Amino acid sequence: AQSVTQLGSHVSVSEGALVLLRCNYSSSVPPYLFWYVQYPNQGLQLLLKYTSAATLVKGINGFEAEFKKSETSFHLTKPSAHMSDAAEYFCAVSDQPTGGGNKLTFGTGTQLKVEL
């Protein structure tokens, strides 16, 4: 069964500092990997996704993630944190989709706090 593990349920950074949110996956087949962000009382917004093309994926709001098969990791980074980045971040994995769709399996989330 596929799974993702997010290390650190809470991460706190200063404004302007590097953001690093960790995600490791477990999958018996080549995975599709996603990062989603959830702002308070809102739905899930896709930040970026890895679908077996380039291993360095750039997303919205200055975020990027690198797929490292040797480390089974897909960590999310942003060079300089902004106050507006404070939110809950979810890593998710799915099989490569076939007809009929595929379920996303989510990590437990990381709450990012940005301090002045």
Next chain:
Amino acid sequence: DTAVSQTPKYLVTQMGNDKSIKCEQNLGHDTMYWYKQDSKKFLKIMFSYNNKELIINETVPNRFSPKSPDKAHLNLHINSLELGDSAVYFCASSQDPRPGQGYGYTFGSGTRLTVV
């Protein structure tokens, strides 16, 4: 236009009642899903439908009954509501892979169900 819309956004009801949540997507996607987010923000799939056919049923109590009248709609009916059903329910949709097109999920903004 909202891509995946759910109604209602908030739902407060008493134990034992029956309630429904509606979901509609205007993206032309083939597959729709229901996810449950518990009080610890953990997200877990409940159901998926592809072209009105049930594909995934993740051992959800049979008090929960999804209904898909057409490809663009997936409703969730819950009988005999219990306190433990309190959660945020997210609808989502995804497109079957097609040549030259990406793959991804789109989530609705969620329905916060509170059972008292």
